[in-house]
Amino acid sequence: MRISLLAGSAVTVLILAGCSSTSDEEPARVFATPDGPGLSAAVTEEALVGHLEQLESIAADHDGNRAAGTAGYDASVDYVVSQLESAGFEVTTPEFEFETFEAQTQTLSLAGTEIPVIALSYSPTTTAEGITARVVGAPAGADGCEAADYTGLDLAGAVAVVPRGVCPFGVKQTVAAELGAAAAIIVNNEPGPLDSGTLGDADTARIPTGGVSQEDGAAVLAAPEVTLTLVTETETTTSRNIIAQTTTGSTENVVVTGAHLDSVPEGPGINDNGTGTAAVLETALQMGSAPEITNAVRFAFWGAEENGLVGSTKYVEGLSDEDKRNIALYLNFDMIGSHNAGYLAYDGDDSDQVGEPAGPAGSDAIERTFVERLAEEGVAVDGTDFDGRSDYGPFIEVGIPAGGVFSGADENKTAAQAEKWGGTADQTFDENYHTDQDTLANVDRAALAKNGAAVAYGIGVYAQSVEGPNGVPVGAEREAARAEG
Incomplete structure (x- = not known):
């Protein structure tokens, strides 16, 4: 069992029940303080790269990809499940059908x-x-x-x-x-x-x-x-999602966070979306299954996103009305280490008045959480539309507020963005998008580290409270907002 030590920060120690401490036993696992600052400090570049190395190795062993419906995807599921179980989570892998x-x-x-x-x-x-x-x-x-x-x-x-x-x-x-x-x-x-x-x-x-x-x-x-x-x-085939939830925290204000696990058939999918997977997974491992939190956190790893958001759509379609009411918000992480990286947050309030409209009530607050967090790192964030190209889509469609960070895909980086963040203007954020060159060697590790810490921060913040200045609707206000939407 892996040991995670967070120097200089408060930690929670989980001692395995029924075991006495002897020199022959594995040490007790150490988890991070389950709030924004604690988790963001604990989710390190080294740990994220470690997960990416594993996913790249899986792709190399399975025809160069981890696409849904393939042995490479199944091996990716096995890896994530084993990691979650090592941190004490009870994990389910519900199957669904989709077309290849x-x-x-x-x-x-x-x-x-x-x-x-x-x-x-x-x-x-x-x-x-x-x-x-x-x-x-x-x-x-x-x-x-x-x-x-x-x-x-x-x-x-x-x-x-x-x-x-x-x-x-x-x-x-x-x-x-x-x-x-x-x-x-x-x-x-x-x-x-x-x-x-x-x-x-x-x-x-x-x-x-x-x-x-x-x-x-x-x-x-x-x-x-x-x-x-x-x-x-x-043709019709099957794939799986992965779902794991903390045993602690209110189940009436569940924080759902997700990343798609599959790649396209053309490549290993290390930025798209190994990076988002690694950040969500490492946050779960640092939080543990029974943290001292206010709101339950549900970690999801979606299958067949590249086939049209199938896994997340099937999941949301399978929720009862009560299940949906009890989800406070959804945090989506899809590509956070693009080669010519941008620093983007989903535009929850449509502040630029361009493109897609604002997200459901509360999405503006989620956007502020990530903008403020990255500003602390000296990074000025731009908005990116909810354009329906990732797994937030099924959630916002039923009125659940959403947000997250994103480093860009096949859009061009502007001159102003290159001046602000570095990189190359008038080139796509990720020229390796959906190709066999979407490898660890082409991940921007500085962006991975900054965005990975922001992922953990956002999850930790809302695990402790979904109210306050950057909160989302709760109780009767939530019901009214979703009925209106």
């Missing part, structure tokens, strides 16, 4: 010229000959998220071409399908290819949908006709 997706043929032809295209996950298949049809593009400034964006245009039998952004890909193809489009092409909204994307699930997928780069998008829009061939296959 494979694209066998992906081609796009414009008057005989081949354009690179990817099939979005769950895209329905075309025939081997593909779909040849005229092109109808969403008007300039329209995002294709509602039928009104195509007013005056005839999409019947056409290939709809629509920019990425504002709403999920699944919404864009649904709108096009309902207007009669035969297929859809999503154009990246920034330079470079659209490396990956999902329509959400097989039930949402209506028409064959591919993605192209911003540069190639212009050529597609200019073409009178294209031939799109996406030969795909979707």
Whole structure:
């Protein structure tokens, strides 16, 4: 059993019941003070890197990835479960079904010229000959998220071409399908290819949908006709979440914190999302299963996030109304050590008035908690939208306030951000996102350490109190806020 010693900070010692102390026995495990300062001091870069090394080794032993539905994912589950059990947690691994997706043929032809295209996950298949049809593009400034964006245009039998952004890909193809489009092409909204994307699930997928780069998008829009061939296959399989909760603290104000454990099939997923997994796991190990806390903490490690937030969605769908009422808030951690790292907190109050709206009542307070914590480290934090691309999505959809920190994915770092945080302007936060180069060697360890400590701080703060200046609605106020939302 691992010994964790926190110098210079108060600690709680758990002596295993029924054991006397002898030189042949393992020493009593030492846990950190279970509050914000205590946990943030205890969650070290060294410990986080240790977990990442284990996850990278697991991927190396299993075809280079830890994707849901694979032996690499199962080995990742085994590792996290064993770690949690070593800290005294009772752990469950509920199973759920989801669809796996494979694209066998992906081609796009414009008057005989081949354009690179990817099939979005769950895209329905075309025939081997593909779909040849005229092109109808969403008007300039329209995002294709509602039928009104195509007013005056005839999409019947056409290939709809629509920019990425504002709403999920699944919404864009649904709108096009309902207007009669035969297929859809999503154009990246920034330079470079659209490396990956999902329509959400097989039930949402209506028409064959591919993605192209911003540069190639212009050529597609200019073409009178294209031939799109996406030969795909979707199969049903199973995966697991991991759930572990403290035995102490109120179960009427549960703090749920989560990170997705799976990688994409293309790589080991060490930043996405080994880093978030490591931070949540190490916080659990430092807290222990029976800390002196006010509110119970539920640690979750989600499966099949990369397949469309499946594990977290199935979990929330399985909660009773009372279960949902008893969750005070959800803290999500997905990518906290990006190579060209940013320091971002989910924009709970929509303070920039850009993009997605504010989160449920209390999300603004969660954002302040992380902004203030990182400010103590000399880091000025920017907001990032609740854009539906991570596991907070199912929680905010049912009115549960959410928040967390994030170091950026495939968006570009601005010049102002590079001046503020370092790194390279006009380059993506993580050029290794969803590739085989998402390895420990490409993790920004300084960002990992700062964000990892912030993860632990936020969990510790709310474990002790969900009220106060940075609190969330409780009791009747919570019920009213969620009813209104």
